[in-house]
Amino acid sequence: MSQAPSSSKQDLSKRDLSKQDLSKQDLSKQRPVRVSVIIPTRNEASAIGRVLADLPADLVTEVVVVDSNSTDGTPEIAAKAKMGARVVSEPRRGYGRACLTGLALANAPDVVVFLDGDYSDRPAELPLLLAPIIEGRADITLGSRLGERRSAEALPWHQVFGNRLAAGLINLLYGLKITDLGPFRAARADVLRQLALEEATYGWAVEMILKGAIHGFRIVEVPVSYYPRIGKSKISGTVKGTLGAAWFILSRIVIYYFRRKTEAPRAHVSPH
Numbered sequence: 001m002s003q004a005p006s007s008s009k010q011d012l013s014k015r016d017l018s019k020q021d022l023s024k025q026d027l028s029k030q031r032p033v034r035v036s037v038i039i040p041t042r043n044e045a046s047a048i049g050r051v052l053a054d055l056p057a058d059l060v061t062e063v064v065v066v067d068s069n070s071t072d073g074t075p076e077i078a079a080k081a082k083m084g085a086r087v088v089s090e091p092r093r094g095y096g097r098a099c100l101t102g103l104a105l106a107n108a109p110d111v112v113v114f115l116d117g118d119y120s121d122r123p124a125e126l127p128l129l130l131a132p133i134i135e136g137r138a139d140i141t142l143g144s145r146l147g148e149r150r151s152a153e154a155l156p157w158h159q160v161f162g163n164r165l166a167a168g169l170i171n172l173l174y175g176l177k178i179t180d181l182g183p184f185r186a187a188r189a190d191v192l193r194q195l196a197l198e199e200a201t202y203g204w205a206v207e208m209i210l211k212g213a214i215h216g217f218r219i220v221e222v223p224v225s226y227y228p229r230i231g232k233s234k235i236s237g238t239v240k241g242t243l244g245a246a247w248f249i250l251s252r253i254v255i256y257y258f259r260r261k262t263e264a265p266r267a268h269v270s271p272h
């Protein structure tokens with residue numbers, strides 16, 4: 001199992017692309033589109049095999065599993081899976097840090113997908129997230145867990161409330177109409193380079209959205225299925241954990257709002 005780079009903030013490229021440069025690039029005319037899937041894990045031995053097995057092999061170019069100090073054999077299971085995942089060790093704590101590490105190690109992708117390793121999201125629904133990007137209708141896609149396709153037991157009330165509160169604040173301050181901050185999401189790799197993501201903990205869930213809105217990139221939300229995770233949640237399993245994450249996320253929404261450049265355009269969310 002390989003080790004994470006010394007800095008998880010490495011850029012995928014040294015080239016600084018403007019929004020105007022990115023808008024001229026049409027992935028629908030590029031075949032094949034290289035799709036890298038980043039999966040952060042920590043003690044997901046009971047779920048990671050199912051996650052990897054359900055990824056559409058015809059759409060995914062590579063899978064990078066970034067493991068944070070699992071003690072249940074998660075890395076070994078992932079390495080032996082049929083999908084052929086590349087397993088990377090990230091000993092430093094933080095969900096965002098694991099995502100940044102995977103992003104830094106992705107092998108020349110056109111699109112990067114982020115997916116949890118607990119099987120709460122359904123990897124087979126990956127085409128729903130990829131279609132708007134590949135067809136040139138979006139730069140970032142977010143899987144919303146709060147629609148009719150959600151299992152009633154999947155999200156506790158306090159997590160639903162926290163997500164709706166954060167989404168409402170984003171709508172109010174950024175003019176961006178979303179319903180959820182779900183972890184199942186995808187983005188053009190060149191857009192991610194432009195955003196220069198750096199949040200290493202709870203702020204990861206919202207940083208991509210806020211910076212995307214500030215830079216005027218097209219953010220599309222699509223409904224996805226959501227089921228009870230396999231295993232215990234590290235964050236949302238308790239009210240205390242959810243409140244801690246929610247406070248951090250809400251503070252980031254306000255901080256980024258006051259940081260943003262006054263001339264930055266607002267993002268437009270396309271209809272489902």
